[in-house]
Amino acid sequence: MKLYHRMPLLPLALAMVLFGALAVAALSAESSAPAPAPAAVQTASAHPDAYDWTGTAQKWVPIISVEQGGLSVGAAQIAGPTAQVEKVKAVAQLRLEFKSIARIYAYIPVATLSVTKLDRVQGVSVWATGDLRIIKF
Amino acid sequence: MNARTRRIAVVLIAGLLCLSLAGAASYALSLGNILKVGGIAFLVSQYGGQIDKFISSSLGERNAAARGATKVVPILSLGGGGYIGAAQVVGNPENIRKTKAVFQIEGRIGSFTPRIFIPAYVTKATMTPERAKGVGVSAVIEFRI
Numbered sequence: 001m002k003l004y005h006r007m008p009l010l011p012l013a014l015a016m017v018l019f020g021a022l023a024v025a026a027l028s029a030e031s032s033a034p035a036p037a038p039a040a041v042q043t044a045s046a047h048p049d050a051y052d053w054t055g056t057a058q059k060w061v062p063i064i065s066v067e068q069g070g071l072s073v074g075a076a077q078i079a080g081p082t083a084q085v086e087k088v089k090a091v092a093q094l095r096l097e098f099k100s101i102a103r104i105y106a107y108i109p110v111a112t113l114s115v116t117k118l119d120r121v122q123g124v125s126v127w128a129t130g131d132l133r134i135i136k137f
Numbered sequence: 138m139n140a141r142t143r144r145i146a147v148v149l150i151a152g153l154l155c156l157s158l159a160g161a162a163s164y165a166l167s168l169g170n171i172l173k174v175g176g177i178a179f180l181v182s183q184y185g186g187q188i189d190k191f192i193s194s195s196l197g198e199r200n201a202a203a204r205g206a207t208k209v210v211p212i213l214s215l216g217g218g219g220y221i222g223a224a225q226v227v228g229n230p231e232n233i234r235k236t237k238a239v240f241q242i243e244g245r246i247g248s249f250t251p252r253i254f255i256p257a258y259v260t261k262a263t264m265t266p267e268r269a270k271g272v273g274v275s276a277v278i279e280f281r282i
Binding site: 104 | 192196199200201202203204218222226227228248250251252253254270272273274276277278279280281
């Protein structure tokens with residue numbers, strides 16, 4: 001009986017093992033090849049915005065999420081270069097969900113709380129979020 | 138063999154048949170999940186550059202695209218039903234290059250939804266996964282497992 005209850009965890013556990021194996025395989029392939037930086041990475045040095053990453057700052061800011069189901073508010077932990085993190089006033093989350101099959105979301109750290117214009121602060125990323133739905137559409 | 142023994146034998150065989158069918162069904166489901174996870178993770182690692190450009194151009198229309206060091210890696214979400222997909226990571230260029238995957242831990246307490254993103258890489262010496270420091274998530278596209 002106990003085994004039956006544990007059965008739904010089996011696919012998830014196997015999926016995790018496979019995911020880990022793929023990550024290790026990707027790393028092994030990279031370590032064996034003497035190639036320099038991968039082409040998929042757009043480096044900051046190639047871009048005019050080169051930030052100082054020696055001291056990474058963290059901060060909690062409000063998060064406002066607009067989605068099909070409603071409007072949510074909460075808090076998000078952001079991190080990045082100190083000068084950039086100081087500029088961030090909030091995080092805007094855009095979220096789309098397709099009948100619980102797929103979901104797309106984007107986190108945009110913004111310097112102004114304008115609804116009409118998204119003023120993204122570059123070099124800042126989101127580490128953690130927590131939101132509470134306040135309005136249902 | 139009397140009638141009672143025959144009836145018990147029929148019930149036992151039927152029970153064993155049901156158990157074997159249930160086992161086969163669960164095996165098929167787990168195999169499907171494994172293929173889906175493996176397939177999507179493989180596609181994301183192969184076409185990460187194109188997905189990165191697609192995300193940047195989509196957000197660029199609203200002047201919200203992340204510039205500088207960005208990369209698309211596979212993401213595995215656990216806790217909110219199980220999702221697999223692609224995540225665009227932003228942050229320290231040196232650690233962005235190392236990042237191989239993102240793990241998302243999601244919870245649900247009523248209407249409150251906490252999420253934690255763990256960008257990870259594997260150290261070459263010990264072959265153990267480690268958190269990529271100074272790296273976070275900018276956008277996510279994922280499918281239910």
